[in-house]
Amino acid sequence: MKKTVAILFGGESSEHEVSCVSAANVAENLDTELYDAILVGITKDGKWWIFRGSTDDLRNHVWQDKRALLSPAVISPCKAHHGLLALDGASGSFEIIRVDVVFPVLHGKNGEDGTMQGLLELAGLPYVGCDTYSSAVSMDKAATKTVCADAGIPVVPFTAAYDTCDVEALIDSVEKKYSYPMFVKPANAGSSVGITKAKSNEELRNGIALAFEHDKKLLIEPNTVGREIEVAVCGNRRPFASVCGEIRPNSDFYDYETKYVNDKSECLAPAPLDEGVAEEIRTLAVKVYTALGCSGLSRVDFFLTENGAFLNEINTIPGFTPISMYPKMMACIGIEYKDLITKLLQLAEGVE
Ligand SMILES: Nc1ncnc2c1ncn2[C@@H]1O[C@H](COP(=O)(O)OP(=O)(O)O)[C@@H](O)[C@H]1O
Ligand SMILES: [Mg+2]
The missing domain is CATH 3.30.1490.20 (ATP-grasp fold, A domain)
Incomplete structure (x- = not known):
């Protein structure tokens, strides 16, 4: 029996557009022998729609304009529904669409910060990624570092x-x-x-x-002078780390312009590092993941300075486009994009 995955995309954060591109790739790389997808888009002003159009419409940011392909639907917090309520505006009636697992491909506010995870907990739906607590603490850069410093992890002072x-x-x-x-x-x-x-x-x-x-x-x-090193971590009770990757902003810092607008930055995977140093950072990344109670996936970002590696931040729903660091670093250890999606969905359902 195929399972139904609800892929949540868009959302209210400044990373709405990145989310749409990530979700298009996740949907296209779903193992169709195992899963059927329902695309659920959330607009920047928080309206929910089932979208029945193509993934290109997500990538080109035109999905919201295709009214004929949109129908209003929400995740029901009622466990008996176990999925979506598709609403019929005209008659006021609704239809229940059962969902087996949810992939929230949402970044930032109201997607990555524990709010969506709270709703999915109430709904009793298995979902990809960290739980409510881990998401909320990991979203807050100060809380993240307080918890990690307490676990003996070197963090950037703040x-x-x-x-x-x-x-x-x-x-x-x-x-x-x-x-x-x-x-x-x-x-x-x-x-x-x-x-x-x-x-x-x-x-x-x-x-x-x-x-x-x-x-x-x-x-x-x-100001922390050093190299920007990232590690992809995956797993529930037995998390494992990818190779280290490196971001070279090639500008004053890795600001919005450098991330999404100009082409100056370089993203290297694997990062050119001594084997011993790379191993230390990978171990540290898993320690961060464990200290924050993460599950599913996270990308852990460090500064590597003359005095060693210091935690900068963690992203519990990192970018998932084909050029994003998380899938690139996982591919370096032999987990291709498509297999990664299947693995994350299995982890969501408790298969490790
Ligand atoms: N303490 C710091 N010292 C040096 N550079 C920093 C520091 N904090 C942030 N940066 C620069 O700013 C970028 C964005 O900061 P970050 O804390 O990672 O926020 P975001 O969540 O927006 O990615 C980093 O990738 C790095 O280039
Ligand atoms: Mg960052």
Whole structure:
């Protein structure tokens, strides 16, 4: 019997477009002998639709305009439904569409931060990736580092503050601890949105205001000089790490422009590293994953400095396009894209 997978895509975050491209690739690479897919799109303003069009429409960001191919549907939190409620606006009736497993290909706010995972827990639906707690802690860069530091993992130093803080006192305190440049970032965000590399008191002040536009909590960190090394981790109770990968932004830092707009950055997999160093970072990545209680998958990002590797952040639903680092690094250890999708769906259903 084939299983039905609901692939959730789009969403309300700044990474909506990346999610659509990732989801198109996930859908195209589903093992059709094992699974049937239902595409469930969420618009930027939070409306849910079943989409019956092509994956090219996702990739070209035109799916929302194809009204004839859209029908309203939501995940029911009622366990008895075990799936989607397809709504008929005209009659007010609904049809239950049973779902076996959910693949939330959603990044950032309301997708990767535990909110969607909470709904899927209520619904009693198995889903790919981390649970509610792990997703929420991993989304918050300060909480992530607090938990990991407690587990003995070296983390990039940081000062966290809420928007209720005394900004003058905050500036005073970080200027005493760190020298410029400093990084200011929202605690819960992604894609480098709202991040400033502040080179002066004025830029720090503006950076703080900008970060608070994106989140009520922020982090200020000293500039960490080093290489940006990433590791893909997969598994539930027995997680394993891929090879290390490396991002070379080839610009001031890996900002939104460098990530998605210009072509300057390089993404290397495997990263050119000494075997011993690579092994240490891979081990550290699994330690991070375990400390945060992750399951399914996550990408763990470090800075490799003269003094060793320091955790920067973790992404529990990393990019899944063919050029994304997570599938690239997994392919380096022999897990091709298609097999990776099957593996993640099996992990969601508890098969390890
Ligand atoms: N403390 C830091 N020192 C040096 N560079 C940093 C620091 N924090 C962030 N960066 C740069 O900014 C980029 C984005 O920051 P990151 O914390 O990874 O946020 P995001 O979740 O948006 O990817 C990093 O890839 C790196 O290039
Ligand atoms: Mg990052």
